Amino acid sequence: MKYAFVRDHAAQYPIRRLCRTVGASPSGYYAWLNRAESRRSKANRTLLAQIETVHFDSRQTYGPIRIHRELHSQGSTAGLNRIARLKREAGLRTRQALVWQQAGRGRTFEHIVEHRLLRRFYADRPNERWVADITFIPTAQGWLYLSVIMDLYSRLIVGWAMDKKPSQELATLALEMSLGRRAKPIGLLLHTDQGVQYRTARYQALLAQNNIQPSMSRKGNCHDNAAMESFFHTLKTEHVRHHKYRTFDEARQSLFDYIEVFYNRQRRHSYLAYMTPFEYERLHAVS
Numbered sequence: 001m002k003y004a005f006v007r008d009h010a011a012q013y014p015i016r017r018l019c020r021t022v023g024a025s026p027s028g029y030y031a032w033l034n035r036a037e038s039r040r041s042k043a044n045r046t047l048l049a050q051i052e053t054v055h056f057d058s059r060q061t062y063g064p065i066r067i068h069r070e071l072h073s074q075g076s077t078a079g080l081n082r083i084a085r086l087k088r089e090a091g092l093r094t095r096q097a098l099v100w101q102q103a104g105r106g107r108t109f110e111h112i113v114e115h116r117l118l119r120r121f122y123a124d125r126p127n128e129r130w131v132a133d134i135t136f137i138p139t140a141q142g143w144l145y146l147s148v149i150m151d152l153y154s155r156l157i158v159g160w161a162m163d164k165k166p167s168q169e170l171a172t173l174a175l176e177m178s179l180g181r182r183a184k185p186i187g188l189l190l191h192t193d194q195g196v197q198y199r200t201a202r203y204q205a206l207l208a209q210n211n212i213q214p215s216m217s218r219k220g221n222c223h224d225n226a227a228m229e230s231f232f233h234t235l236k237t238e239h240v241r242h243h244k245y246r247t248f249d250e251a252r253q254s255l256f257d258y259i260e261v262f263y264n265r266q267r268r269h270s271y272l273a274y275m276t277p278f279e280y281e282r283l284h285a286v287s
Contacts, residue, residue: 003032004045005090047071047078048086055092057241063094065222069233111199116215117191121227123153126281127185130158130178132192133228134170135235137255139245146255147174147197149190150231151182154284155269156277157231157259158182162252171197175206184210191215193225235263 002022006029009018019026054062054070062070064084071078123129129152136143147170149159159178163170171192179185190212192198198216207214217224239258245251268274275283 003029004041004048007033044086047076047083048090050074050076051083051087052090052092055087058236060092060094065229066233069230070237073237111204112194113214113216115218115224116189116213117224119224119226121152123151126151126153127182127188128153130188130190131225131228132171132174132190132198133225133232134166134195134197135232136166137240137245137251139248139251141246141248144245144248144251144255145170147171148228148231148259149174149178150228152227154277154280155227155231155271156264156281160255160259162255164248166197168197168200169202171195172200172203172206175203179206179210185212189213189215191217191225193217194219235259 002024005022006015006018006024015029016026019029050071051067054067058066058070064080064087067087068078068080068083071083117129117131120129121131130149131152132147132149134145134147136145138144142164145163145166147161148157150156151158158181159174159176161170161173161177175190188210190207192214194216197203198214204214206212222229235255235258239254239262243251243254245254263277265276265278268276269280272280
């Protein structure tokens with residue numbers, strides 16, 4: 001892959017400088033260049049071009065998992081490990097929001113609970129299992145943070161909140177909205193990651209007041225909350241990536257329209273036999 005990097009950038013930079021950068025010799029590069037390219041090498045070069053397209057289309061925010069899912073949706077059969085390796089070797093770095101780096105400093109284990117959801121991304125009735133997460137949306141004024149709660153029974157987004165910063169109240173506001181819509185659920189399990197927003201005293205008190213059993217993903221394991229990861233992937237690939245938000249207000253209105261008008265009421269979901277979340281709940285007489 002070192003030589004492939006030199007070849008792919010030879011039009012922009014001198015060969016000797018590129019070879020020094022990757023720790024290769026010019027003679028070795030030319031010898032490699034004159035050999036017939038293998039079928040695997042050609043396939044990797046084609047796949048890397050696809051990875052680079054997704055990487056930059058996502059504004060460099062997608063890691064290997066989301067790139068893998070995006071390419072899979074386009075018909076690629078490449079495995080996750082192969083994509084991760086090619087991405088790493090090509091030096092494609094995922095852009096992280098500064099807030100997540102800061103959140104790890106001085107981390108405590110207060111209010112962290114066990115993983116009770118156990119990847120059961122389904123429910124036999126409404127208000128049995130909810131999942132929640134927070135993501136960030138790019139605007140010209142900075143990141144807009146979006147907190148969302150989904151009912152796994154119908155995939156309906158039952159609550160959400162937005163703010164210019166990842167405040168500790170953000171997750172609580174989304175939970176308050178969900179409880180306002182769903183009254184007081186009985187026997188509800190709510191799954192999140194271990195983010196500080198889910199470990200505040202106010203959030204924990206709200207869970208206790210409503211007899212909601214908390215569950216948290218294991219550290220660094222995004223698959224434990226795959227249903228929410230899937231929703232954010234859908235939101236960003238179907239909607240956000242096609243907009244360039246100039247202001248926070250423009251982004252808020254656009255996200256509201258996608259969640260409440262399109263996703264909940266119009267978008268047909270394969271998991272629901274191609275019904276919308278509202279149709280599914282209405283068919284099953286959810287009040």
